[in-house]
Amino acid sequence: MLSRLVFVSGRALKGSGPIGAGLVHASRSLHTSSQSQAPVPALPEKGGKVRHGIIPEELFQLLYPKTGVTGPYMLGTGLLLYMLSKEIYVVNHETFAAASIITVIIYSIKKFGPSVAAFADKLNEDKVAKAQEVKDLAMTSLAQAIEDEKKEQWRVEGRSMLFDAKRNNVAMLLETNYRERLHMVTNEVKRRLDYQIALQNLHRQMEQDHMVNWVEKSVISSITPQQEKESIAKCITDLKALAKTTQAKAAV
Template sequence: MYDILFKPVTCLSSRYLRKVRLGGAVPVGTGAVYKCLCGGFGRPSCPAKVRFGFIPEEWFTIFYKKTGVTGPYAFGLGLLTYLLSKEIYVCNHEFYVGIPMGILSIAAVKKLGPPLARYLDNEVDKTENYWKQARIMELKELQELIDGELNEQWRAHGNILLMEVKKRNIHLQIEAAYRKALMECYKQVKRRLDYQVAVANVQHRVNRKNMILWLTREMNQGLPDVDEEQLEKMKGDVSALSLQARL
């Protein structure tokens, strides 16, 4: 009816049980788990076979190997003859009253037995179906609880994923803020460098203009007797040089 799923963990008690020829037994407290193989209540669906309404079939089959099929009847008749002849069993008036009572009982069993058996079987089936339905409903509720627990575990795993996504979003926001600050720093540095380049260009142009004016003034002062044509030619050459230097 029961099957042991796991071997006992207590070696000493197991050896002792094998020593006393109880190797199939499991010591108490070993943690063995049993599995029921009965498949229900374990109640037989049909009663054992009988003869004459009350004598078990096993009492007849015992004689078959030794005496054959007629052995049980011969033994019963001989035993009854022996009891009556030796007056071990004495027939009084109650015996003769019991004969019609037995006949009436047998008739009642034959007539009322089948409907009563069907009624009792129906009642047993109703009770069994009631408990079976209760068990099925309980299993269904337990399965719903298991499914709910699995759903909650799935949601908890989703929360873990959500927290991971939030962490990644925070990292992306930090990275975006860092890149924005880096770009702002780059713009500020570029603006200042452009300002320095512009200042240097302005100073260079001013210095060049001053140099040209100084050269022109010195030429005018150093060459007072040069005619106007040569002076204009020199001014043109200086202007051309200034343009080349500007390019």
């Protein structure tokens, strides 16, 4: 009924000039505006205290400073007697049916309420345990992922050092290869120089041998037979004199 009343009054205001149009626009903006993004407070796990199953404890606490301890009960009794005396509420067969139904409901709640509540609590605890298990598993996997990410970041930080070491190794290999080639060239040049020196020494030795042989042949060819006989005789005489000198020294 209230929605129909608002709808009819809105149509009436729409045709009643700028004021009505502004009110209709305000009502539309009120109904079509986006919901607030503010965080919603968590719902309490247990409801507030009540008396007699349906009467909130706050009502009694509100009336205690003004009416005393019996004030809420007198207020309820007075309202009930007022409704009955003014025939606002008429007692009939439906009243007894409602009282019977309420009595059965209260008895069922008192009788089976604890077991049903325990069963519901058990189901809720099982759901919470499963949700907590899923949460713990997700937290564990996320923590492991964070550790892996930190390790990868540490490896990335050490990659520059690894690249520097690889550059140094490559530079050392290039230097070693260069020095090996330089040593090989040095040995090759030395071997060729040694070959040239040996060749020159061989030429010199051959020239000396040839010169000695030529001189000997020249000297031998220049000696006459008479000179040869005289030379042999002179050698024999020298040998005899040398023998006598040796014997004299031995006798002394």
